[in-house]
Amino acid sequence: MVSKVFITGSTGYIGGQVLHDLLHNKDHQFEVTALVRNETKAKRLLERTNNGIKTVIGSLDDASVIEEQVKKNDIVVNTADVDHVPSAEAIERALVGKKEQTILVHTSGTSVIGDELRKGKKPSTKVYYDDESIDEINTLDHNQPHRPVDEIILRINEKNPNVKVVVICPSAIFGVSDGYDKIISAQIPILINLSVANKQAFSVYHGNYIWSHVHVKDLGELYVLLVDKLLKGESVPQGRKGYYFGSYVVENEGPISEKPSPIEHLWGDVSAAVGKVLYENKLVSTPDVAQLEPGKIAQLASFDFAPYLWGTNSRSRANNGIKIGWKPKFTDPKYFWDGIRNDFEHMKKEGAFSK
Ligand SMILES: NC(=O)c1ccc[n+]([C@@H]2O[C@H](COP(=O)([O-])OP(=O)(O)OC[C@H]3O[C@@H](n4cnc5c(N)ncnc54)[C@H](OP(=O)(O)O)[C@@H]3O)[C@@H](O)[C@H]2O)c1
Incomplete structure (x- = not known):
């Protein structure tokens, strides 16, 4: 049918x-x-x-x-x-x-x-x-x-x-999608673009926030x-x-700690990976990550929600999907970390940094 x-x-x-x-x-x-x-x-x-x-x-x-x-x-x-x-x-x-x-x-x-944006906030458990x-x-x-x-x-x-x-x-x-028009994501590609505009990779305050x-x-x-x-x-x-x-x-996950599990990341670590790839490609003069206030990031991005993209904790577990038989294949952390470089390469190929 x-x-x-x-x-x-x-x-x-x-x-x-x-x-x-x-x-x-x-x-x-x-x-x-x-x-x-x-x-x-x-x-x-x-x-x-x-x-x-x-x-x-x-x-x-x-x-x-x-x-x-x-x-x-x-x-x-x-x-x-x-x-x-x-x-x-x-x-x-x-x-x-x-x-x-x-x-x-x-x-x-x-x-x-x-959660909320707050200076000194810890990774959430x-x-x-x-x-x-x-x-x-x-x-x-x-x-x-x-x-x-x-x-x-x-x-x-x-x-x-x-x-x-x-x-x-x-x-x-x-990851790069099999779609037909826009095929890369938003959160990390926007961070890459804004880091180039900022002439240095950055995190929201210290960047120690965990996302799945x-x-x-x-x-x-x-x-x-x-x-x-x-x-x-x-x-x-x-x-x-x-x-x-x-x-x-x-x-069989044990107690939840302030460290990301292998299926999660710390936004500060993503910023560091962005700094590294931009530095290697001579798009910034240092691989170091600047710690910025949310207001500065909102200004850089020209939208108020921007600091929430990398300045919050959001830890989730997809129990329902697994229970109905979903079998995700890209759970190994290497796919996520390689994904940052892949996004960068895709953006470079599309001419994002040649203006
Ligand atoms: N990417 C992520 O990591 C993520 C995670 C969770 C939730 N989300 C949310 O999920 C939604 C889709 O995300 P995405 O990453 O797929 O975004 P995207 O790549 O920007 O795609 C958005 C799609 O919606 C269409 N669209 C947007 N506004 C429209 C409007 N007013 N009328 C008709 N079509 C409209 C766009 O059409 P055009 O091609 O014409 O622009 C495009 O086809 C967003 O709201 C996003 O915030 C994204």
Whole structure:
């Protein structure tokens, strides 16, 4: 049977990987309609997928386009903007009134469990588990990043049980994606770009904050695994319990310490690796890392959220994914650390440093 999918964000990093994995899935046939912002993007996506999809032109602000597509399709995969409230409301409106069984796979991000920016703060020992900590996750403060949209999405299944809702909440995503347009991530590439602009790599204060991470190809497999299980009608956590961190787990993990586990990183260590690669490439005059105040970083980046990207702790464990049979392949730390250099090389090839 062919299942009809509506996807947002498929010219992007996450959405491109998910689209690729849907189109290459061996168990199901998907007829995909992708929301794209303009004709140029549509043409590029069509060419690069060998006309394997349909496109619809529109933005997340075009509520009527979104509602129409949500009503028409069996599966909705939302990967475009985890903070866009009006499109989440449009998705909710369309789904709440829908009689046909529908699957919604929504994207969030683990800044939702991030802590505050504070000088002298230590690495946190607080770890969130997507199964055991689910009540805490469901009652996170409304002012946490991404939370306003999460709140809308997580209530949909209560309003209409015909809609199976899962939220995939990725940590720091790394690796080059199999997507069709933008194929590298944001957090580390932005740090690389801003370090060049700053003429020195930097951390937020001392940089001793821990985050979990996930390879984009592992993440894509999690999306498609969930679609597969829900299509087959298998019982997997969904609705308010359907929260899936895009991060890894540590088998038989002992007590949590202030040191990152092998499936996590310290942002200060990432800054040091960035300093090293930029220094080797003569883009900065020292490999040392400057300790900057959040305000200076926000100014450098021209957006207020920037220091939160590298100045918070966000430690998560993807228990739910593992329980449903997700088998991530890029858990070895070398993939994450090599990923920094790979991002740099990709950016260099694209001419990011030749201006
Ligand atoms: N990368 C990570 O590590 C990570 C981790 C967790 C959560 N997230 C969040 O997940 C979301 C996607 O991340 P990403 O890294 O895939 O971002 P990305 O590479 O910038 O891709 C964003 C995608 O959404 C589309 N889009 C954005 N705003 C839109 C709008 N107003 N109307 C229509 N389409 C729109 C973009 O279209 P165009 O091609 O036209 O720009 C692109 O296809 C973001 O909200 C991000 O904050 C990212």
